[in-house]
Amino acid sequence: MVVNVHARNGGKAYAYAVDRLRSLGVPVGSTLPLRDPSRLPETVAAAVDAGHDLVVIGGGDGSVSSVVDVLAHRDVPLGLLPLGTANDFARTMHIPGDLEQACRTIADGHIVDVDLGLCGDNYYVNRASIGIGARVVESMSPWLKRRIGALAYPVATVKAFVRHRPFRARLRFPDDDHPPVEYERLLQVSVANGRYFGGGQLAAPDSGIDDSTLDVSVIRQGGVLDLLAVARNLRTGGGGSHVEHFRTTRVELETAPDLPVNVDGELVAHTPQRFRVARDALHVVVPRTWVDAQGPHSA
The missing domain is CATH 2.60.200.40 (Tumour Suppressor Smad4)
Structure with missing residues (x-):
């Protein structure tokens, strides 16, 4: 789990999320409270190379976007704790903004494949x-x-x-x-x-x-x-x-x-x-109620 503690709610959420995920049975192998957001891509890349089979990011849309180049077309899914200002990606994926419910989504949800956009590379x-x-x-x-x-x-x-x-x-x-x-x-x-x-x-x-x-x-x-x-x-x-x-x-x-x-x-x-x-470039952990593009959407 990598948490951008400079995200709007990052600092307060870090300790709670570590304890809550473990209490829900998620085998969190390592945790990193990251104070320099520019290090997110290299930190996630190191986690993937180390063999972790799930990467949980605590942050906002900028945090997610900064790591998708690392996770695109890889077999390691993304779990998300929405800690940013807008959290539009979390809204798209129906991931709750409430930290308790976001942790439960990671523990009890399922993995779906979603598209990414490409601007140049x-x-x-x-x-x-x-x-x-x-x-x-x-x-x-x-x-x-x-x-x-x-x-x-x-x-x-x-x-x-x-x-x-x-x-x-x-x-x-x-x-x-x-x-x-x-x-x-x-x-x-x-x-x-x-x-x-x-x-x-x-x-x-x-x-x-x-x-x-x-x-x-x-x-x-x-x-x-x-x-x-x-x-x-x-x-x-x-x-x-x-x-x-x-x-x-x-x-x-x-x-x-x-x-x-x-x-x-x-x-x-x-x-x-x-x-x-x-x-289908990115794998994401979502609530079991999430539906694909053929079904109804809700905010």
């Missing part, structure tokens, strides 16, 4: 975005997340909107499932793998993390009232007249000017960029 679980989404990352500070929790996202979004400049984009779909499209004045392009992002926004009403596709959303620049309507509709996966959706397995994106790409809360790439889905 970078795996991600939730979403990659270009435009205001990247600006939100620049406006989001660890202090802000610790101070106001989930409210940090709308606060950072307001700051990002003030700084944003519309951009042009061209989307090409290599599998020819959609014709190429070009746009002149955009607020954002996002390529979602998971069902939720941004603190509970839906990628699409029927999106799933095991449906072998990516959900692409294009948001045109508009006035303040238009964008407020977009923000409201994104809670249910809509967006209104300023939003277009595409479902695909691969998409190539060019922008003018070239822009940074926000991948699960980290700026790790720039446009032009290629995105694709990696099917």
Whole structure:
């Protein structure tokens, strides 16, 4: 078990989770309270190389995203204790935010295979975005997340909107499932793998993390009232007249000017960029009530 103690609730949760998992019969072989989040990937890689057959991560979406490059297409499943601000991946997987119930999920749940997104060579679980989404990352500070929790996202979004400049984009779909499209004045392009992002926004009403596709959303620049309507509709996966959706397995994106790409809360790439889905790339411990992409979803 590796816990990012710099996650919003990490420090308080570490000792409780160790004791509770062991009392529930989980044979925890080693535990690490990690104070430097940048060491998460190497720490998980060492655990896998040492022969551990389950890795439990205590942290938020950033913690999960930082280790999926290590766990992708490996036989070691991921257990999750959601300790972050948004916990969108946990929400997608129906993993309870309550620590007691999250521990019980690891002890009593089952393992499912889910997709990952690929931005170039970078795996991600939730979403990659270009435009205001990247600006939100620049406006989001660890202090802000610790101070106001989930409210940090709308606060950072307001700051990002003030700084944003519309951009042009061209989307090409290599599998020819959609014709190429070009746009002149955009607020954002996002390529979602998971069902939720941004603190509970839906990628699409029927999106799933095991449906072998990516959900692409294009948001045109508009006035303040238009964008407020977009923000409201994104809670249910809509967006209104300023939003277009595409479902695909691969998409190539060019922008003018070239822009940074926000991948699960980290700026790790720039446009032009290629995105694709990696099917069944990650094994995750989930509650036994979790259903696949063919069944109903609930938050």
